[in-house]
Amino acid sequence: MERDTTVRPATLKDAETIYALIDRHRDELVPRSLGNVVESIDRFVVAECDGETAGCAAYQIHPEIGDAEAATVEIVSVAVDRHFRMRGIGRKLVEAVVDGVRRFRPHEVMVLTFAPGFFRKLDFEEFPKTEIMHKLYTGCINCTKHANPYTCPEVAMRRRLES
Numbered sequence: 001m002e003r004d005t006t007v008r009p010a011t012l013k014d015a016e017t018i019y020a021l022i023d024r025h026r027d028e029l030v031p032r033s034l035g036n037v038v039e040s041i042d043r044f045v046v047a048e049c050d051g052e053t054a055g056c057a058a059y060q061i062h063p064e065i066g067d068a069e070a071a072t073v074e075i076v077s078v079a080v081d082r083h084f085r086m087r088g089i090g091r092k093l094v095e096a097v098v099d100g101v102r103r104f105r106p107h108e109v110m111v112l113t114f115a116p117g118f119f120r121k122l123d124f125e126e127f128p129k130t131e132i133m134h135k136l137y138t139g140c141i142n143c144t145k146h147a148n149p150y151t152c153p154e155v156a157m158r159r160r161l162e163s
């Protein structure tokens with residue numbers, strides 16, 4: 001039976017659950033400390049399904065990518081708990097973040113992901129990582145998973161937004 005899912009802005013009470021959800025997906029997501037989740041809580045949405053937190057997503061603005069007045073927004077920390085996958089919850093989370101950031105009038109949203117098939121379904125298209133050197137440098141400099149951001153299998157993808 002299809003269960004109801006609500007996507008809503010996160011509250012401080014959600015911080016520990018979000019932290020644990022991201023931590024469980026440390027192979028696919030950039031890890032975040034609990035303190036970092038708390039101070040970024042206003043950028044998170046969560047999905048609730050039958051009273052349980054099924055997933056989360058957030059964003060980060062990148063004034064260094066593109067024109068600062070229409071800066072790129074990165075979709076980050078997208079995670080759906082394994083028990084709740086393939087029911088459209090990931091799509092709802094990403095669309096909620098995209099709708100929420102439209103007020104800033106970014107020219108595009110982007111993502112660095114190990115799940116390009118999922119984002120392709122959401123109308124994101126691949127682009128060369130060489131276009132985001134600065135972001136790669138600052139984001140990847142402390143990553144120990146891969147020797148080089150260009151050989152790392154994470155895929156850069158974007159969706160242009162109408163201004």
Ligand SMILES: CC(C)(COP(=O)(O)OP(=O)(O)OC[C@H]1O[C@@H](n2cnc3c(N)ncnc32)[C@H](O)[C@@H]1OP(=O)(O)O)[C@@H](O)C(=O)NCCC(=O)NCCS
Pocket residue numbers: 025028029075076077078079080081084085086087088089090091092111112113114115116117118119121
């Ligand atoms: C990727 C992830 C968020 C997808 O969540 P989900 O709730 O299962 O996704 P949805 O059910 O909303 O799927 C939306 C569409 O994408 C497809 N899809 C889902 N996961 C996919 C994947 N890994 N590869 C290809 N397609 C995928 C679904 O079949 C669905 O297609 P449809 O619209 O034709 O039916 C989830 O698997 C996850 O948390 N993965 C680990 C963390 C991660 O990789 N996050 C993304 C990095 S930023």
